[in-house]
Amino acid sequence: MEKYSIVNYSAGKNWLTVAWKDGHASIFYYIYLRDNCPSPRNIHKNGQKITETAQLDTDIRPAHIELVQNDTINIIWEQDGHQSEFGAKWLRDHCLSKQEIEKREMKNRLFEPIELWDSTLGIGAPQADYQQIIEDDTSLTVWLEYVRRYGFAVLNNVPIHSGAVIEIARLFGYIRETNYGRVYNEKTVLHPNNLTYTSLALSPSTDNPYRDPVPTLHLAHCLQNQVQGGDTIVVDGFKVATMFRIEYPYLFELLSTVPVNFRFRDKDHWIERKATIIGLDAQKEVCSLRFNNRAIQPFEIENQLIPLFYKAYQTFARMLDDPAFQVKFKMLPGQLFITDNERILHGRTSFDSKEGKRHLQGTYADRDGLLSKLRMLKKKQMPD
Amino acid sequence: MEKYSIVNYSAGKNWLTVAWKDGHASIFYYIYLRDNCPSPRNIHKNGQKITETAQLDTDIRPAHIELVQNDTINIIWEQDGHQSEFGAKWLRDHCLSKQEIEKREMKNRLFEPIELWDSTLGIGAPQADYQQIIEDDTSLTVWLEYVRRYGFAVLNNVPIHSGAVIEIARLFGYIRETNYGRVYNEKTVLHPNNLTYTSLALSPSTDNPYRDPVPTLHLAHCLQNQVQGGDTIVVDGFKVATMFRIEYPYLFELLSTVPVNFRFRDKDHWIERKATIIGLDAQKEVCSLRFNNRAIQPFEIENQLIPLFYKAYQTFARMLDDPAFQVKFKMLPGQLFITDNERILHGRTSFDSKEGKRHLQGTYADRDGLLSKLRMLKKKQMPD
Incomplete structure (x- = not known):
């Protein structure tokens, strides 16, 4: 399995940019990160989502960001004080660049396309x-x-x-x-x-x-x-x-x-x-x-x-x-x-x-x- | 129940025009009439359709048409020799003029439109x-x-x-x-x-x-x-x-x-x-x-x-x-x-x-x- 390493990050007004060791850069809108925070308070261990998306502040932004050992980004959110921990693997697996979406679609695909026949x-x-x-x-x-x-x-x-x-x-x-x-x-x-x-x-x-x-x-x-x-x-x-x-x-x-x-x-x-x-x-x-x-x-x-x-x-x-x-x-x-x-x-x-x-x-x-x-x-x- | 009476008909190249006593006129494409012929050979008594629409000649036309007692139109079809009998009620119930479609929709409607609520x-x-x-x-x-x-x-x-x-x-x-x-x-x-x-x-x-x-x-x-x-x-x-x-x-x-x-x-x-x-x-x-x-x-x-x-x-x-x-x-x-x-x-x-x-x-x-x-x-x- 590929091991992804984070070189650094920069915090913009609406999004976080993550720079990867392999040269790729990912942009994550804050609302997306907060909404999909994988903490047990947000995603039940059965996989269902607890976070009520409707109740999130659309303009939510970090009060504090920290990169730990090139492997984890911790965020404390300004509006609700919630603490999120995003691992490098989670972040890369959720990068929404066209290239990464396509790569994932190929990698995670359980099913080949259907075949039409005569x-x-x-x-x-x-x-x-x-x-x-x-x-x-x-x-x-x-x-x-x-x-x-x-x-x-x-x-x-x-x-x-x-x-x-x-x-x-x-x-x-x-x-x-x-x-x-x-x-x-x-x-x-x-x-x-x-x-x-x-x-x-x-x-x-x-x-x-x-x-x-x-x-x-x-x-x-x-x-x-x-x-x-x-x-x-x-x-x-x-x-x-x-x-x-x-x-x-x-x-x-x-x-x-x-x-x-x-x-x-x-x-x-x-x-x-x-x-x-x-x-x-x-x-x-x-x-x-x-x-x-x-x-x-x-x-x-x-x-x-x-x-x-x-x-x-x-x-x-x-x-x-x-x-x-x-x-x-x-x-x-x-x-x-x-x-x-x-x-x-x-x-x-x-x-x-x-x-x-x-x-x-x-x-x-x-x-x-x-x-x-x-x-x-x-x-x-x-x-x- | 309304009783419909046919005054006369005229046979065009692709359709039959039926003139009604109440002044309405209906146009029936021949392919539509042949396809929906209500004879027991074409519609099973259980209501299912036997006629194979795909096999009908798209240019099907009558060899012979006859109006009987202002109440029935009999057609013998040129291509397959099939005999159809269309009663006045059937014809009126299948008239595809905008006005008749709407009238039927109102008359046959079992259900009122759904009601949205708050x-x-x-x-x-x-x-x-x-x-x-x-x-x-x-x-x-x-x-x-x-x-x-x-x-x-x-x-x-x-x-x-x-x-x-x-x-x-x-x-x-x-x-x-x-x-x-x-x-x-x-x-x-x-x-x-x-x-x-x-x-x-x-x-x-x-x-x-x-x-x-x-x-x-x-x-x-x-x-x-x-x-x-x-x-x-x-x-x-x-x-x-x-x-x-x-x-x-x-x-x-x-x-x-x-x-x-x-x-x-x-x-x-x-x-x-x-x-x-x-x-x-x-x-x-x-x-x-x-x-x-x-x-x-x-x-x-x-x-x-x-x-x-x-x-x-x-x-x-x-x-x-x-x-x-x-x-x-x-x-x-x-x-x-x-x-x-x-x-x-x-x-x-x-x-x-x-x-x-x-x-x-x-x-x-x-x-x-x-x-x-x-x-x-x-x-x-x-x-x-």
């Missing part, structure tokens, strides 16, 4: 074996890392019994219970309240776009499959959205700004949400997709926008349907697949229910639990 | 009685409507036993299980992994901003309260954000575009999320808040932005702390309060745990379940 990913890549991930943390880490990176992974040789899908979700997180129950059973029924429970083809979609919040992980486990068709299709919606944005920026603009309605109704439920098909974060990056042609409602937008909006919707939908973006595979009993439900669309081809039985059991969970588990596993495996 | 709301307003909402759907509707409208409601005389808070959540939805369990117990413990489990004051905050997705409803039920302090504080964050936006548009811009880090760590979990404090929807309206001074991490933003960002953060935080925006009350055993966790902040004053015991039991749930229940209740009570 049909060339194939089904071979993001797979693992049930017994291995149960017995071995390294295998579990690899599998969960697939989910994070590709938004999609397959697990083989899962015990074939009802409820096994819950056990898999509990390896990393918590079940998101919904009106479909803790698990739902994808098989053909006589009076389906959802087209999932038919033998119809299901074009690639994200699940439950009518929900708020949408479940962020979807798991499906094959218990029985005696039919020829019913193949599973997965598509990286972020990949498609990225291409769509490049090729059709104006259509992308429409799908990311004009909300549509998604709805699910049966005799006991009326779940509905108005939201854009493409969700952007504050930096205008794609962060969530809601696409489900079965749950979408007639567009309720002014007529003059209809032709262009259809162009946008159909163009995007046709890209999602393009085999060049799809991975297609047949779920065998004991196989399970998991998708990031705000990124990956999944669908199935139609089948003939006269050929036999097809039974998938599915459940929902959330990303935060999976990422927490993955951080803990990675941390355990990292050299300290 | 301290003048008082604790008296959004309250109900446990026994009444259990026995009577009208009372339940009123209480759930409080939650939707104010983002906050109190329930009195809830049975005082562990787990009762789950029973309340199950009246309208599903428990969002987290690393804290299906319920968490807010009482003072020796080694708290969260400051909630101390006797410290908690400044108003939304819960679990480090989660993705954040639980959208929070419920807390008082089982025991023998201390003087520990008063509950609630603040309408949307109200404060609205005032903040008007008074400090540039600071508002910062909090809605520059993401910050929220984190929770203990020996088994490392939950972290980077997100803006103020979340905006595609129309730039405030749709979610994440504010929690205990879970926030040192800002990792370039130094030159620090003074202004502190100004934004402190200004917003001080507004949230302003009693003019707060409702404060003492939770008595048997009382429960619920908040929309993306809108309402809650906090508590400090207390002296030597005075006695204070035990709240909390849980999380999601908005979609509550809104679904509310729609079903309202529909049942509406004259048809």
